[in-house]
Amino acid sequence: MTARLGRLYVAVILLLLALPLLVVAGISLNGGQTLRFPPQDPSLRWYAELFRAADWTGPLRNSLVIATVAALIAVAVALPLALHVWGRGGWLSRALYTLGVAPFMLPPVITALGFLVFWVALGMYGRMGATILSHGIFLVTLPLVTISLGLRAIDPALLEAARTMGATRGQVLRTVVLPLALPYVVSGYAFAFVLSLNEYIIAYMVAGFTVETLPIKIFNSLRYGYTPIMGVVAVLFVALAAAVYGAIGVFGNLPRLLGADRVGDR
Amino acid sequence: MQANMTSNDLSLHGVTKRFGATAAVDDVTLQIPGGRFICLLGPSGCGKTTLLRLLAGLEAPTAGRILVGGADQTHVPTHRRDFGMVFQSLALFPHLSVGENVAYPLRIRGATRAQRRARAEELLDLVRLPGLTDRRIHQLSGGQRQRVAIARGLAIDPKLFLLDEPLSALDANLREHMQIELRQIQSRLGVTTLVVTHDQKEALTMADIVIVMDRGRVQQMGAPMEVYRDPANAFVAGFIGTSNLLPARLLDAATLEVSGHRLALDPADRVKAPPGPVTLSVRPEDVRLDPEGLPARVTFVRDLGESVQIVLDHQGHEIIALFSPRERPQVNLGDAVGLAFAPGGRVVLP
Amino acid sequence: MAQARDDAPTPGWLGVVPGAALLLLFLIPFGIMLAVSVAGREPGGFYQWGFDLAGYRRVMSAFVGGILLTSVAIAAGAALIAVALALPFTVLLAGLSRRAQTAILVALLSVLSLSEVIVGFSVSTLLSRTAGVGNLLAWLGLTAEPQSYTPSLFALMTGLTYLSFPYAVLVLYPPVARLDPELGQASRTMGASPLRTFAGVTVPLLRAPILGALILVFVFALGSYLLPQVLGRPEHWTLSVHITDQAIYQSNLPLAAAMAAVLLLATLALVGLALLVARDKGAPA
Numbered sequence: 001m002t003a004r005l006g007r008l009y010v011a012v013i014l015l016l017l018a019l020p021l022l023v024v025a026g027i028s029l030n031g032g033q034t035l036r037f038p039p040q041d042p043s044l045r046w047y048a049e050l051f052r053a054a055d056w057t058g059p060l061r062n063s064l065v066i067a068t069v070a071a072l073i074a075v076a077v078a079l080p081l082a083l084h085v086w087g088r089g090g091w092l093s094r095a096l097y098t099l100g101v102a103p104f105m106l107p108p109v110i111t112a113l114g115f116l117v118f119w120v121a122l123g124m125y126g127r128m129g130a131t132i133l134s135h136g137i138f139l140v141t142l143p144l145v146t147i148s149l150g151l152r153a154i155d156p157a158l159l160e161a162a163r164t165m166g167a168t169r170g171q172v173l174r175t176v177v178l179p180l181a182l183p184y185v186v187s188g189y190a191f192a193f194v195l196s197l198n199e200y201i202i203a204y205m206v207a208g209f210t211v212e213t214l215p216i217k218i219f220n221s222l223r224y225g226y227t228p229i230m231g232v233v234a235v236l237f238v239a240l241a242a243a244v245y246g247a248i249g250v251f252g253n254l255p256r257l258l259g260a261d262r263v264g265d266r
Numbered sequence: 267m268q269a270n271m272t273s274n275d276l277s278l279h280g281v282t283k284r285f286g287a288t289a290a291v292d293d294v295t296l297q298i299p300g301g302r303f304i305c306l307l308g309p310s311g312c313g314k315t316t317l318l319r320l321l322a323g324l325e326a327p328t329a330g331r332i333l334v335g336g337a338d339q340t341h342v343p344t345h346r347r348d349f350g351m352v353f354q355s356l357a358l359f360p361h362l363s364v365g366e367n368v369a370y371p372l373r374i375r376g377a378t379r380a381q382r383r384a385r386a387e388e389l390l391d392l393v394r395l396p397g398l399t400d401r402r403i404h405q406l407s408g409g410q411r412q413r414v415a416i417a418r419g420l421a422i423d424p425k426l427f428l429l430d431e432p433l434s435a436l437d438a439n440l441r442e443h444m445q446i447e448l449r450q451i452q453s454r455l456g457v458t459t460l461v462v463t464h465d466q467k468e469a470l471t472m473a474d475i476v477i478v479m480d481r482g483r484v485q486q487m488g489a490p491m492e493v494y495r496d497p498a499n500a501f502v503a504g505f506i507g508t509s510n511l512l513p514a515r516l517l518d519a520a521t522l523e524v525s526g527h528r529l530a531l532d533p534a535d536r537v538k539a540p541p542g543p544v545t546l547s548v549r550p551e552d553v554r555l556d557p558e559g560l561p562a563r564v565t566f567v568r569d570l571g572e573s574v575q576i577v578l579d580h581q582g583h584e585i586i587a588l589f590s591p592r593e594r595p596q597v598n599l600g601d602a603v604g605l606a607f608a609p610g611g612r613v614v615l616p
Numbered sequence: 617m618a619q620a621r622d623d624a625p626t627p628g629w630l631g632v633v634p635g636a637a638l639l640l641l642f643l644i645p646f647g648i649m650l651a652v653s654v655a656g657r658e659p660g661g662f663y664q665w666g667f668d669l670a671g672y673r674r675v676m677s678a679f680v681g682g683i684l685l686t687s688v689a690i691a692a693g694a695a696l697i698a699v700a701l702a703l704p705f706t707v708l709l710a711g712l713s714r715r716a717q718t719a720i721l722v723a724l725l726s727v728l729s730l731s732e733v734i735v736g737f738s739v740s741t742l743l744s745r746t747a748g749v750g751n752l753l754a755w756l757g758l759t760a761e762p763q764s765y766t767p768s769l770f771a772l773m774t775g776l777t778y779l780s781f782p783y784a785v786l787v788l789y790p791p792v793a794r795l796d797p798e799l800g801q802a803s804r805t806m807g808a809s810p811l812r813t814f815a816g817v818t819v820p821l822l823r824a825p826i827l828g829a830l831i832l833v834f835v836f837a838l839g840s841y842l843l844p845q846v847l848g849r850p851e852h853w854t855l856s857v858h859i860t861d862q863a864i865y866q867s868n869l870p871l872a873a874a875m876a877a878v879l880l881l882a883t884l885a886l887v888g889l890a891l892l893v894a895r896d897k898g899a900p901a
Binding site for chain 3: 003006007009010013014017018019020021023024035037078080081084086087092093096099100102103105107108110112113114115116117118121133134137140159169170172173177191194195197198199200201204205208215216218219222226231233234237241245246249254255258259260
């Protein structure tokens with residue numbers, strides 16, 4: 001009886017979480033320029049529009065480019081950092097790790113303002129490169145956490161075994177450590193990619209008026225009135241996030257990635 | 267095989283490893299001829315694994331020198347020693363196939379794909395796992411993984427083959443089977459092999475030479491039966507097999523006094539202590555029941571099928587006697603009996 | 617020893633690249649921001665270097681004090697609601713099969729990574745006159761005609777709770793998942809109902825993680841900058857919104873930087889407190 005009540009609670013909460021998204025998915029199907037729910041004369045017209053209307057394809061392309069490259073930068077910084085912290089320890093690596101986790105723990109406005117004044121000082125304010133680098137640093141936290149988790153799971157005996165079989169330090173890293181950490185690197189990239197796509201305040205402060213991303217475009221459009229195309233973007237973003245995390249869940253161990261020790265490997 | 271014997275002699279000179287104030291390995295000096303199967307035996311924490319890791323170069327000694335075939339290895343990094351090692355956890359690479367695991371040392375040495383595959387198949391045949399080259403590690407049973415680890419350790423014809431409690435994860439039956447097989451493989455290849463174990467039966471089954479360690483020091487080194495029959499001290503006597511240890515006093519070279527009773531020693535008995543307070547060590551199979559002997563009381567009778575164990579109490583000391591079922595004395599719990607020790611089975615230790 | 621041995625599995629220089637990247641692109645921006653917070657304001661431009669505490673003087677004014685109070689009250693409210701909802705949810709979640717846990721975690725992560733813009737847009741649509749709740753209530757006859765529930769404090773709190781709930785679950789998930797399930801089972805065998813077990817065993821065991829989660833979710837909610845604009849009225853604007861406003865629209869970077877510095881200090885203190893709480897009582901005795 002109580003167990004059923006518990007399941008009901010979980011179900012109700014999940015329904016509440018889904019509700020706004022369901023409504024938004026509904027309005028994205030409106031045939032006209034209205035935001036009605038249930039949708040009126042449903043069509044997929046606005047989905048085509050997102051990929052056709054010039055004022056939306058620009059932000060779409062910006063967002064994809066920024067997320068792709070920024071996530072790459074985040075991994076490029078996080079991977080050596082995670083390896084360093086894992087392999088060496090010491091106060092310096094702990095300090096570096098804290099520095100890597102910090103951008104994500106602070107209210108994003110602070111980080112965004114920091115980047116704003118930095119790029120202004122450098123004369124790169126308003127450039128896409130500034131947005132990409134800012135996102136790259138801001139999102140270092142995610143691959144840093146996932147890769148560190150993966151490295152900690154490596155049995156130290158594997159490294160010693162490789163050494164006894166003649167592998168130099170570089171060979172051990174290349175043939176043992178990196179292959180074992182690869183799934184966690186990929187998860188870290190995926191997390192960073194999805195979050196970069198959704199990030200608003202940093203992109204806005206650093207280059208909001210010149211490099212419009214999809215979140216900025218939506219927010220700007222909110223002022224002039226809602227159109228179903230915003231619903232389309234929301235639906236696509238949710239679908240993309242669910243696909244990425246779903247893939248991690250299917251191919252990896254999501255509960256363990258999120259900190260549950262007790263959930264076994266298979 | 268003969269060639270290996272001379273070229274891969276192992277010698278240690280005053281090898282010491284300190285962790286902070288404690289010496290895990292304390293001034294160990296050993297000369298071991300090549301081509302032998304050596305078991306490093308001792309209780310947990312006796313320093314045997316540390317000694318193995320020093321040999322592998324995974325730890326650096328605080329003092330002393332390690333030579334293999336006359337060449338100083340003390341400061342040679344692990345990856346240039348050309349040894350093979352099997353870890354307690356086996357340390358098989360989960361991201362590589364069975365064949366890739368076995369051929370890993372060859373890949374590091376730049377062998378071609380075809381060479382690696384051929385060698386892997388050869389080694390898998392040797393450990394009786396033919397046709398498993400392309401399997402994943404997680405598809406194997408515990409015993410199969412064990413064999414893969416052994417094959418991998420042997421891949422480069424190592425100068426020294428080191429194994430750290432290699433069979434501890436296997437269940438009892440499989441373990442005994444693997445002990446015999448490991449010994450057979452070693453005999454065939456003639457590789458100098460050093461196995462760390464805490465299981466004295468395992469050591470007696472496999473070894474040419476047993477090295478017993480306690481508290482970082484070598485207590486005794488010798489052939490298994492030598493160590494069993496003729497323990498150097500009370501620790502070895504108690505650790506290898508079961509020994510009954512009794513406090514005694516050695517009056518002269520041929521007379522022993524045990525709790526007020528005088529025993530005449532036989533020339534076949536081994537006296538390793540000067541006259542004075544000593545420890546008498548007797549194996550359970552050398553304990554006899556004799557009405558004329560030391561007074562004792564039966565506290566437990568254990569019928570094990572192949573043998574009968576009778577536990578006796580002699581003035582607060584527990585004595586275990588072992589009989590074959592045919593020789594089983596007719597005694598019951600609580601019976602007062604006399605206790606005697608077979609001539610030649612008595613070892614007098616300091 | 618003949619030579620120094622370096623047995624670490626990674627070469628020492630490996631830390632240099634990420635260290636330099638973080639230093640250059642994270643620490644230096646912060647340093648510049650702090651410098652800007654005491655710089656002079658340049659009308660029409662960004663700022664001119666100097667030493668002027670005007671920004672901080674304004675931060676200390678009643679105006680900013682009021683904003684800070686509003687921000688704290690709103691974030692604290694959202695944190696309380698989110699954690700209160702998340703705690704039983706997380707405990708129930710940790711008891712499910714791995715497959716179910718994975719599915720629900722995927723859903724939570726998807727919601728969590730949604731842009732605030734999209735959350736704001738979705739919630740405001742849900743609470744609008746023409747779609748969602750407004751429609752529904754009218755259709756049920758509870759209201760005479762569809763009406764809008766946004767912008768309002770209610771809409772803002774709904775949005776913030778929506779945003780914070782997945783975060784609260786993910787912060788609570790590791791300690792809850794590591795909790796020994798036998799403790800709860802032991803309580804059940806001794807005759808306690810599931811609810812009593814939850815209140816009498818689970819919650820006390822999790823006191824430190826709950827406190828830690830409250831603080832972290834509070835900081836998270838404090839960082840919200842778009843929902844107050846989309847779902848709230850100007851009087852609900854938080855410090856984060858005002859920082860953006862000063863930096864972008866009022867072109868008063870020194871004041872924005874000074875407010876950010878204050879927010880930074882408050883956040884660091886709170887995160888430090890959360891870590892301290894988690895470390896002190898985190899390990900069950």
